[in-house]
Amino acid sequence: MNAPxxxxxxxxxIEKKWQEAWQEAGIYTVADSVPGKENYYTLVExxxxxxxxxxxxxxxxxxxxxxxxxxxxxxxxxxxPMGFDAFGLPAENAAIKxxxxxxxxxxxxxxxxxTQLRSMGAMFDWEREIVSCDPIYYKWxxxxxxxxxxxxxxxxxxxxVNWCPKDMTILANEQVTxxxxxxxxxxxxxxxQEQWMIRITxxxxxxxxxxxELAWPNAIKEAQKNWIxxxxxxxxxxxxxxxxxxxxxxxxxxxxxxGVTYVVIAPEHTLVSELLSRVENADEVLAYxxxxxxxxxxxRQQSKEKTGVQLKGVMAKNPANGEAVPVWIADYVLAGYxxxxxxxxxxxxxxxxxxxxxxxxxxxxxxxxxAKEITETVGGKMVSTYRLRDWGISRQRFWxxxxxxxxxxxxxxxxVPDEHLPWILPSDxxxxxxxxxxxxxxxxxxxxxxxxxxxxxxPEVETMxxxxxxxxxxxxxxxxKNTESFASESVRDAWMPIDLYMGGAEHTTMHLxxxxxxxxxxxxxxxxxxxxxxxxxxxxGLILGPDGNKMSKSKGNVIDPDEIVSRLGADTVRLYLAFMxxxxxxxxxxWDPNGVVGVHRFLERVWKLKEKIxxxxxxxxxxxxxxxxxxxxxxxxxxxxxxxxxxxLNAWEKEDAILLExxxxxxxxxxxxxxxxxxxxxxxxxxxxxxxLSAWPAYDSTRIVDDSVTLGVQINGKVRDELLVATNASKxxxxxxxxxxxxxxxxxxxxxxxxxxxxxxxxxxxxxxx
Numbered sequence: 001m002n003a004p005x006x007x008x009x010x011x012x013x014i015e016k017k018w019q020e021a022w023q024e025a026g027i028y029t030v031a032d033s034v035p036g037k038e039n040y041y042t043l044v045e046x047x048x049x050x051x052x053x054x055x056x057x058x059x060x061x062x063x064x065x066x067x068x069x070x071x072x073x074x075x076x077x078x079x080x081p082m083g084f085d086a087f088g089l090p091a092e093n094a095a096i097k098x099x100x101x102x103x104x105x106x107x108x109x110x111x112x113x114x115t116q117l118r119s120m121g122a123m124f125d126w127e128r129e130i131v132s133c134d135p136i137y138y139k140w141x142x143x144x145x146x147x148x149x150x151x152x153x154x155x156x157x158x159x160x161v162n163w164c165p166k167d168m169t170i171l172a173n174e175q176v177t178x179x180x181x182x183x184x185x186x187x188x189x190x191x192x193q194e195q196w197m198i199r200i201t202x203x204x205x206x207x208x209x210x211x212x213e214l215a216w217p218n219a220i221k222e223a224q225k226n227w228i229x230x231x232x233x234x235x236x237x238x239x240x241x242x243x244x245x246x247x248x249x250x251x252x253x254x255x256x257x258x259g260v261t262y263v264v265i266a267p268e269h270t271l272v273s274e275l276l277s278r279v280e281n282a283d284e285v286l287a288y289x290x291x292x293x294x295x296x297x298x299x300r301q302q303s304k305e306k307t308g309v310q311l312k313g314v315m316a317k318n319p320a321n322g323e324a325v326p327v328w329i330a331d332y333v334l335a336g337y338x339x340x341x342x343x344x345x346x347x348x349x350x351x352x353x354x355x356x357x358x359x360x361x362x363x364x365x366x367x368x369x370x371a372k373e374i375t376e377t378v379g380g381k382m383v384s385t386y387r388l389r390d391w392g393i394s395r396q397r398f399w400x401x402x403x404x405x406x407x408x409x410x411x412x413x414x415x416v417p418d419e420h421l422p423w424i425l426p427s428d429x430x431x432x433x434x435x436x437x438x439x440x441x442x443x444x445x446x447x448x449x450x451x452x453x454x455x456x457x458x459p460e461v462e463t464m465x466x467x468x469x470x471x472x473x474x475x476x477x478x479x480x481k482n483t484e485s486f487a488s489e490s491v492r493d494a495w496m497p498i499d500l501y502m503g504g505a506e507h508t509t510m511h512l513x514x515x516x517x518x519x520x521x522x523x524x525x526x527x528x529x530x531x532x533x534x535x536x537x538x539x540x541g542l543i544l545g546p547d548g549n550k551m552s553k554s555k556g557n558v559i560d561p562d563e564i565v566s567r568l569g570a571d572t573v574r575l576y577l578a579f580m581x582x583x584x585x586x587x588x589x590x591w592d593p594n595g596v597v598g599v600h601r602f603l604e605r606v607w608k609l610k611e612k613i614x615x616x617x618x619x620x621x622x623x624x625x626x627x628x629x630x631x632x633x634x635x636x637x638x639x640x641x642x643x644x645x646x647x648x649l650n651a652w653e654k655e656d657a658i659l660l661e662x663x664x665x666x667x668x669x670x671x672x673x674x675x676x677x678x679x680x681x682x683x684x685x686x687x688x689x690x691x692x693l694s695a696w697p698a699y700d701s702t703r704i705v706d707d708s709v710t711l712g713v714q715i716n717g718k719v720r721d722e723l724l725v726a727t728n729a730s731k732x733x734x735x736x737x738x739x740x741x742x743x744x745x746x747x748x749x750x751x752x753x754x755x756x757x758x759x760x761x762x763x764x765x766x767x768x769x770x
Contacts, residue, residue: 009607011569015676019118027690028123030079032478032494040076041495042068043474045503045511046083046130048090051109053116055543055551055559055577055591062574063540063583063638064502065122069672070633072123073696079495080123081477083130084110087138088466089167089183092399092431102399102431106133116562121570121675123692130476132469133399137476139422140486141469142404144522146415153199153521156413159392160268160336161193162296168433169396170195175510179299190293195394196403196462200517204228204386207516216537219586220508224516227509229387234371235339236380238263238316241324242278245271247316250338250385253348254375257320258366261356262344264308264328266335267292272311275327280312285329292331300331306355307331319378330355338385391514393465398431398438400463406449409456420452425463437461470511471518474498474533497530505539505586512537538584538636543577548590559591571674572600578638578673603677605649606670610681614657618703621651622662626699629669638673645669660685665697713738714765720747723764731758738764 022028033039044064047057068080086106095102110131117124130137148154162171166186170193175182208230211221233252240246247263265271267289276282288309308330315324333342346356346363356363375382394403404416404423416423426442439445439461449459472486478495479487503512519533544550545557552558564573576599580589625648632641648666652658664685671678671691682691705727711734713721721743725734735756738744748768755767
């Protein structure tokens with residue numbers, strides 16, 4: 001009678017079965033301490049609830065899950081949490097478009113995403129989930145705002161802001177790309193606006209200097225340094241001819257002072273309005289200023305074409321030699337950077353030369369002087385300037401964390417006392433954008449304010465930038481149900497700082513910078529012990545469409561992971577994403593439909609390999625695979641770790657039989673990558689405890705040394721042949737064998753062998769006469 005045919009690999013049944021089993025057993029619920037185990041906190045940026053997971057979500061969450069699972073099998077107590085960055089413009093805009101309540105819409109999308117995230121098979125501890133729009137969460141966002149306010153880290157000021165006419169809200173500089181709103185693509189305009197500011201610039205030096213202590217990739221550190229833009233230089237005063245005013249300029253090249261042929265000030269500089277009555281071409285100047293107001297600061301800084309207008313009739317005096325030079329306004333100079341004025345030295349600066357050439361300004365060659373000495377001579381001073389600006393957090397939107405401020409009848413601002421936190425977002429708001437803050441139209445909010453604080457008191461009607469919500473969220477994962485503090489000291493001591501933080505490269509100068517500042521501020525206020533929150537940060541790249549372009553619906557190249565999961569399984573998607581290339585680098589990888597099918601076939605082959613279990617010989621290759629995979633995973637080279645398993649599988653498929661224990665070891669190596677299938681096979685083989693609670697296999701160091709090695713045989717430095725020799729062969733034996741090779745004898749015909757150099761384990765070089 002024929003033996004029954006083994007059941008085929010059915011990913012759909014297996015994945016559903018084990019996801020339910022893991023949830024019921026609670027194997028991913030993490031305690032704050034486990035005897036004998038060291039805590040390891042690995043984190044990915046929490047997600048905005050867009051409603052459907054795309055391939056980018058899978059790449060962001062499932063591949064780091066491989067690392068988290070590996071560390072757990074290594075014996076660490078691993079925390080890998082998940083939550084939702086749920087406030088923000090997209091939810092509000094979607095709700096406006098659909099005529100829905102942003103809160104209802106957001107919670108519906110989160111529920112959809114939870115189901116999809118669970119289908120990923122990741123080891124998220126859902127008991128620790130956080131949602132930034134939950135009052136339980138944003139109570140502590142508001143509490144921290146008040147702590148910053150009490151310590152002069154928050155203030156109110158009128159500043160130039162980026163205004164999106166479509167979304168009708170302020171945007172941070174980082175949210176403006178090429179002069180347009182990153183969300184809706186509308187051209188951004190500049191306008192004066194009173195708003196709440198956070199003094200991030202107070203920490204500019206620390207944000208730069210402390211990077212030196214972090215073992216992060218240099219590209220990430222350099223991006224932050226460049227964004228902060230610290231420059232050391234001189235502040236010099238150029239007297240304005242015929243007035244008592246001076247133009248104070250900042251320069252990093254005071255040594256070129258004698259080569260100055262013009263001075264440029266920002267179009268919005270306060271001096272411009274003061275000098276306008278003296279300017280002969282006032283209409284031209286005013287028109288240029290009006291055009292400048294249409295541009296964002298980023299657009300002005302990044303523009304390759306330099307434009308400007310001379311303030312005719314206005315001259316400045318060079319403090320070094322007394323020569324008069326013309327004064328210009330140009331939009332590449334920003335009022336908020338340095339002094340808002342620069343000196344033009346076209347002989348020694350490429351940008352200045354371009355400007356001078358365009359406007360036919362003099363270019364003079366003058367000797368350089370000691371920078372420090374000339375600064376002192378002309379009465380200047382040595383200073384540092386920064387590109388970084390204080391962080392404006394006011395948003396004229398409904399769906400955001402309410403700013404916990406109320407105003408007394410005289411208009412003075414007061415923080416909402418702790419006993420009234422969370423300061424709840426009202427529910428009676430017409431959030432249709434009309435250029436004003438929607439909360440100003442809430443009867444509920446105004447009545448609440450007067451009932452608590454008295455007649456004539458009014459509430460703040462702005463909400464916070466959502467980057468505030470995500471600047472501290474990693475603490476709340478540690479203690480998400482705590483009602484007395486944002487996270488207890490004991491749990492912070494147990495988990496902080498975060499061992500590994502993976503995220504998108506686009507957040508390097510936004511979220512990553514803001515959260516570093518936030519932790520430094522909390523540290524200075526004595527609220528946390530750590531000065532930096534992330535031991536290691538790695539940025540991931542992008543998954544491109546099959547055509548090699550960025551995925552977009554308009555291009556028709558968007559990959560739907562749900563369809564792939566339905567057809568091939570979550571384990572296949574996880575494995576393929578990990579196989580596309582090294583993780584933690586900013587490389588971009590195009591989706592290959594054939595590649596994902598090939599990975600699925602690999603899993604099917606592993607499934608079928610169980611049929612070969614029997615009496616066989618132990619294999620050294622398995623121990624080499626264990627060693628290589630551990631080394632590769634530690635470096636986030638998941639792709640080459642998978643290649644090592646493929647090589648092992650190829651070798652075992654040629655064998656008549658493989659040992660049961662060795663097959664089980666292969667399953668353990670594969671478990672972080674394909675958690676569902678390996679769990680199924682593990683239990684089929686008689687195991688009762690989850691494979692994910694087992695230990696990462698150890699290799700035998702005596703079995704990773706090859707019995708033989710292939711050496712290249714060179715003649716005068718050129719490889720002419722290869723030689724397979726025993727690893728314990730003597731130099732004399734290797735030399736004799738190399739000289740006896742037919743190809744080598746042919747190349748040596750008629751030549752004298754002067755020397756044979758044997759580099760053990762690497763190469764043989766024969767030195768011969770020409």
